[in-house]
Amino acid sequence: xxxxxxxxxxxxxxxxxxxxxxxxxxxxxxxxxxxxxxxxxxxxxxxxxxxxxxxxxxxxxxxxxxxxxxxxxxxxxxxxxxxxxxxxxxxxxxxxxxxxxxxxxxxxxxxxxxxxxxxxxxxxxxxxxxxxxxxxxxxxxxxxxxxxxxxxxxxxxxxxxxxxxxxxxxxxxxxxxxxxxxxxxxxxxxxxxxxxxxxxxxxxxxxxxxxxxxxxxxxxxxxxxxxxxxxxxxxxxxxxxxxxxxxxxxxxxxxxxxxxxxxxxxxxxxxxxxxxxxxxxxxxxxxxxxxxxxxxxxxxxxxxxxxxxxxxxxxxxxxxxxxxxxxxxxxxxxxxxxxxxxxxxxxxxxxxxxxxxxxxxxxxxxxxxxxxxxxxxxxxxxxxxxxxxxxxxxxxxxxxxxxxxxxxxxx
Numbered sequence: 001x002x003x004x005x006x007x008x009x010x011x012x013x014x015x016x017x018x019x020x021x022x023x024x025x026x027x028x029x030x031x032x033x034x035x036x037x038x039x040x041x042x043x044x045x046x047x048x049x050x051x052x053x054x055x056x057x058x059x060x061x062x063x064x065x066x067x068x069x070x071x072x073x074x075x076x077x078x079x080x081x082x083x084x085x086x087x088x089x090x091x092x093x094x095x096x097x098x099x100x101x102x103x104x105x106x107x108x109x110x111x112x113x114x115x116x117x118x119x120x121x122x123x124x125x126x127x128x129x130x131x132x133x134x135x136x137x138x139x140x141x142x143x144x145x146x147x148x149x150x151x152x153x154x155x156x157x158x159x160x161x162x163x164x165x166x167x168x169x170x171x172x173x174x175x176x177x178x179x180x181x182x183x184x185x186x187x188x189x190x191x192x193x194x195x196x197x198x199x200x201x202x203x204x205x206x207x208x209x210x211x212x213x214x215x216x217x218x219x220x221x222x223x224x225x226x227x228x229x230x231x232x233x234x235x236x237x238x239x240x241x242x243x244x245x246x247x248x249x250x251x252x253x254x255x256x257x258x259x260x261x262x263x264x265x266x267x268x269x270x271x272x273x274x275x276x277x278x279x280x281x282x283x284x285x286x287x288x289x290x291x292x293x294x295x296x297x298x299x300x301x302x303x304x305x306x307x308x309x310x311x312x313x314x315x316x317x318x319x320x321x322x323x324x325x326x327x328x329x330x331x332x333x334x335x336x337x338x339x340x341x342x343x344x345x346x347x348x349x350x351x352x353x354x355x356x357x358x359x360x361x362x363x364x365x366x367x368x369x370x371x372x373x374x375x376x377x378x379x380x381x382x383x384x385x386x387x388x389x390x391x392x393x394x395x396x397x398x399x400x401x402x403x404x405x406x407x408x409x410x411x
Contacts, residue, residue, distance in 0.1 A: 148186075155189075156182035174299045175229035176271060184221070192217030202370045208380055209369050216366075229301075232271050236300050237337060239272045244308065244330035251323040257289055257312075275300065290316065304333050347407045354403035361396060 159165045159181045168181040179187070195217035196210050203209025243264055250260035258280065265277045279292035290313050297305040308329055315322045368376040379385035 151186045152180075152182045155185040156180075158182075159185060170299060171225060171229060174232065174301060175225050176232050176274070177225065177228065184225075188218065188221045191221055195220075199370065203373055206369065206373050208377075209373065212366060212369055233300050233302065236271050236275070237302060237304065237333075237340075239269055240302075240304060241330045241334040241337065243269075243272050243276075244326045244333070248323040248326040248330065251326070257322075258283060261289075271300075304336070343409045347409060350403070350407035354400065354407055357403065358396070358400040361392075 159168065165181050168184065172179060172181065172184060177184070192214050196214040199213025199216070200206065200210035246264055246267065247257075247260040250263050251257070255263070261276050261280050261283075265273050265280060267273055275296045279289075279296055282292040282295070283289050290309060293305075293309045293312065296302075297309055308326070311325050311329060312322065315325060365376065379389050
């Protein structure tokens with residue numbers, strides 16, 4: 001058979017036609033095999049349905065167009081392309097917003113520096129030196145660049161206006177983080193922006209992934225601060241009985257309370273030495289010893305040390321043997337610490353179960369959002385999925401709070 005375009009023509013002899021179509025007729029009972037065999041030939045054969053074994057005479061080749069008709073794209077694919085375009089546009093908008101914010105910070109810093117330079121130049125004519133010395137720019141823990149200084153200044157205004165300076169500063173001091181409240185706010189905002197962009201890119205431009213990265217970026221610094229504050233407070237409580245014993249010994253040999261505190265500082269056992277050093281510096285600047293020690297109990301959030309400060313105040317007003325009082329309090333706190341460790345050992349399994357049960361669903365959901373967003377997408381788009389997600393969040397929060405109350409035993 002000779003083929004021209006999409007049409008068939010006659011062959012030289014009938015024997016050749018039989019040699020070509022007999023094997024095809026023998027496999028006509030398997031339509032799937034026949035269609036896959038003749039797909040490359042671009043031909044369609046009409047086979048009688050009642051025939052179990054086809055003969056060559058029953059095969060009728062028909063012409064088929066050479067070029068297949070293009071299929072129209074489904075409306076769902078068009079919608080997916082539109083959503084992907086919107087997501088990419090959203091990521092570009094985030095990038096442009098971050099770049100514009102950094103440019104505004106740099107411009108603000110340059111304007112402030114130029115204004116301060118003009119003011120200093122005008123005032124230099126009225127000074128005794130004739131030329132005012134150029135003051136050093138404000139140094140921050142995040143760097144000395146103009147962008148860092150402008151970001152810290154803006155965050156400082158925000159913290160001051162919302163009255164967060166005192167509370168956040170106390171928590172940073174308690175955790176031992178060498179940052180100011182404004183610098184910590186800058187770190188938290190930068191972490192949220194970076195993780196939002198990173199998760200958006202890893203999720204293929206998904207807005208859900210970007211929002212998830214934003215939430216994680218906000219929560220990671222807060223979690224770090226809480227964990228570090230808790231560990232430092234626990235270490236302070238563990239060292240407190242030995243510290244009180246050292247102070248009581250110093251008072252017994254005739255030293256004053258300030259000298260006993262200096263002995264604690266020279267021991268260099270962190271964090272006790274750092275906190276007592278700060279209290280000692282405050283007493284040298286004129287603050288009463290009781291108020292300086294009260295600051296330690298406030299930063300460490302320690303009720304035990306608050307009782308110690310109360311005992312010192314009562315002894316200062318009424319009188320008595322302070323060394324004996326501190327020795328008794330040290331023995332009591334040591335027993336409380338032993339009981340606290342025993343309770344933590346008994347509740348370790350429950351606390352581990354609470355961490356696993358509370359952390360596994362969010363971690364697995366994050367993995368699915370980044371790796372297979374189409375699999376978890378109905379939870380955010382379908383009404384039933386949204387309802388299930390809300391119920392899941394309520395149950396998760398209830399379970400986590402319940403487990404935390406069960407495994408937390410007050411001593």
